[in-house]
Amino acid sequence: MQNAPNTLTIVRPDDWHLHLRDGVVLDSVVGDSARQFARAIVMPNLKPPVTTTEQALAYRDRIVAALERAGLAGGRFTPLMTLYLTDNTPADEIAKARASGVVHAVKLYPAGATTNSDAGVTDLLGRCRPALEAMQKWDMPLLVHGEVTDKDIDLFDREAVFIDRVMIPLRQAFPQLKVVFEHITTRQGAHYVRDAQGPIAATITAHHLLYNRNALFLGGMRPHWYCLPVLKRETHRQALVEAATSDSPRFFLGTDSAPHSKGLKENACGCAGCYTALHAMELYATAFDAAGRLDRLEAFASLNGPAFYGLPVNQGTLTLQRGRYDIPAELALGDASVVPLAAGESLAWRVVEKA
Ligand SMILES: NC(=O)N[C@@H](CC(=O)O)C(=O)O
Numbered sequence: 001m002q003n004a005p006n007t008l009t010i011v012r013p014d015d016w017h018l019h020l021r022d023g024v025v026l027d028s029v030v031g032d033s034a035r036q037f038a039r040a041i042v043m044p045n046l047k048p049p050v051t052t053t054e055q056a057l058a059y060r061d062r063i064v065a066a067l068e069r070a071g072l073a074g075g076r077f078t079p080l081m082t083l084y085l086t087d088n089t090p091a092d093e094i095a096k097a098r099a100s101g102v103v104h105a106v107k108l109y110p111a112g113a114t115t116n117s118d119a120g121v122t123d124l125l126g127r128c129r130p131a132l133e134a135m136q137k138w139d140m141p142l143l144v145h146g147e148v149t150d151k152d153i154d155l156f157d158r159e160a161v162f163i164d165r166v167m168i169p170l171r172q173a174f175p176q177l178k179v180v181f182e183h184i185t186t187r188q189g190a191h192y193v194r195d196a197q198g199p200i201a202a203t204i205t206a207h208h209l210l211y212n213r214n215a216l217f218l219g220g221m222r223p224h225w226y227c228l229p230v231l232k233r234e235t236h237r238q239a240l241v242e243a244a245t246s247d248s249p250r251f252f253l254g255t256d257s258a259p260h261s262k263g264l265k266e267n268a269c270g271c272a273g274c275y276t277a278l279h280a281m282e283l284y285a286t287a288f289d290a291a292g293r294l295d296r297l298e299a300f301a302s303l304n305g306p307a308f309y310g311l312p313v314n315q316g317t318l319t320l321q322r323g324r325y326d327i328p329a330e331l332a333l334g335d336a337s338v339v340p341l342a343a344g345e346s347l348a349w350r351v352v353e354k355a
């Protein structure tokens, strides 16, 4: 890494948690990720969800076709596919997924926890043992949306409670299973991942590094800052920054960029998800710079993820330059539009030569 005060060149980064959606929306968003990242773990929460290797291969073909239409073909961007775990995922589906060379992980959505999670798991250790055993055997990571769905648990406590009720028993039962605690939002999540034994890692979004829950209510309700797990208080944001910029290899970049149309966000019951693919590296660089730890961005964005997944580090580089980046007010999203996170504001860093 060359680290001059106003320029930063890092190994080309990857996004280890991304929602690309499908159809016309996929066409609108795929270029934003491909211009910065070499690879992305593509989330399977489509309608209907991607539950089989066959569906994952077909979805991958649609992503590659969309890249071609965007003039971004030629292996510049590789989608790493995932399967959506259900109560009925058979063990041989995991073997098939591993043999495909295309599916790199399986995603746990507790039923009802987040967008398109209705088909998710109702009882992980009761119903999913055969699949979990196969994942442990085939070295297939389990990616976890770590929130309990119990209506009696305060929304802001759902991640912390998940650690005790689900994460710890899961990892005791399957100590060799690779687990990624996705989009962690709390001090408890960061400290659990930092201190736990065995193969565990976590992704952290740019918005959870940059904002606390005040952003949701600044002068009124701000639906474009609403995602799940929801933004937490400042002490949690600080713990996430400390984890992301630490020398632990267990923390890496996952944008959780999750586009929803403007109309579905600015709504009496607005959807959860922030669109950050457009300006992901600008957001992360701004967060790392604010912490005085730009020197840690390359490990977080480009080295720790491949090491955990057992994949090679990318060949190319990405250069960021200090300079004002104005975030557009809105972007086309299929037949509708999407409002990117922090629309209309500006950031302190910009990516040079995205194409
Ligand atoms: N993060 C979100 O708020 N939303 C994601 C789902 C998820 O990652 O939980 C989505 O698909 O919209």
Ligand SMILES: [Zn+2]
Pocket (backbone or CB within 6 Å): 114, 145, 182, 183, 228, 229
């Ligand atoms: Zn999630």
Ligand SMILES: [Zn+2]
Pocket (backbone or CB within 6 Å): 017, 018, 019, 043, 256, 258
């Ligand atoms: Zn997500």
